[in-house]
Structure formats: structure tokens, C-alpha cells
Amino acid sequence: MGIDFLPDKPIYQQLIDRITGDIIRGTLIPGEKLPSVRDYAIEAGVNANTMQRVYKELEQLELTETKRGQGSFVTEDESRIARLRDEMKEQLVTSFIQSVEALGFTTTEMTEHLRKRGGEND
Template structure:
């Protein structure tokens, strides 16, 4: 099981994990999530923490609670596309910040990224 980072609230780390599962299609639009209790057991956290995670993702329009049925991934395609783009932008920002801190220029970053993608044979050029 993955460990939690002490510098960020657990409910937000769980929200990030769920978001990544949605973007990677591990969780699909309209799919039911485990109950608060089952999710708490899975991650060894208090069910109140899971409830807070689910509530946060509902507020963001990522999850939808259906009374008496459970919690589901939204089927609003526009919201899922927006989520995917937001996660991509966050990762790019993080990458650029770290590379800048190490003293790399924009051209060095682009060149390094292209080289890396070419080695993986997933470049689009």
C-alpha cells in the first residue's frame, strides 16, 4: 500500500489518487466507487476522511452522490476533459519548476523531453 505524505492532508492525497484513476480510465465515467467504509478499510484511514474526500470531489463536480445508491464518477464529459487537462498542467508546472531550480533553460527542457520520448518511441513527430 502507498504511504501518505505528511505535508499534505490525507483527504486531498486521496482525492488526487481518485482523480488520477479517473484520468487513466481505471475508474470510468458513471462507475460506482466503494462505500466510505470499504474505502477507509482499503486505505487504512478513518471513514470520515473518505467522506471528506468524496465531498471535496463532489464539490468539484468529479463525483456525484446518489441517495441510497452510492457515489459515482460523473458522466459529464466536459468536466472529465477539464480534469484531465488540469492534471496535465499541474504535472508540467511541477516539472518546469524543478528543472528551473536545477538551472535548466527552456530549450534544454524541450530537448531533454524530446530525447526521452524518442527513446520510449512515443514521440508524435
């Protein structure tokens, strides 16, 4: 089993991104219990110390909380999750704009193209 990791980004960061993505998408819901460090490490195919670091960083980001003797849980603070969504959206848009500008496209050009593409999925 395990997860296929990208070679150019630290594994722990990819795991943080994966879990935050699950929180943003609602795959992990507020208050939901996360697997134990050991179980998640086995599932992901990583060392338990790596998974412990992931859980610690998620807690520092206020996305999870640890309850002594019970485990780690997704935060119930929905405003924190909403802020995370906004932060991720801003990062994606900024990265996208930088990429298209580097290729010489205008914002107007890309906006028009995105509007056309958006209509295809409705």
C-alpha cells in the same frame, strides 16, 4: 492492508489525488460506482470521516455525484473529465518548468532532452 501515505501532505488530499488520478487514467470510468465510504476507508486504512470528506470534496469538484440510496458515482460528464486532465497537465508542466528553471536549465535544453527520452519509449 492500507495505503502508504506521505507525511508532508494531508491524507484526505492524497486520497483525492489518488481517485482523480484513477479517473484521469480511465481506471475509474464515467458512471462507475465507487466503493462505499466505509469500504474505501477500510481498504485505505483511514477513518470513515476522512473518507467522507474525500467523497464530499470530489463531489464539490464535480468529479463524482451521490445518488441517494445508491452511493457515489464517477461523473458521466466527459467534458469535466477532459477539463480535469487539462488542469492536471497544466499544473505538472508549470511545476516542472519552475523546478528546472530553479536549477538553471533552459526550456530549450529540457525540451531537447525530453524529445530524446520520448523516442526511447516509442
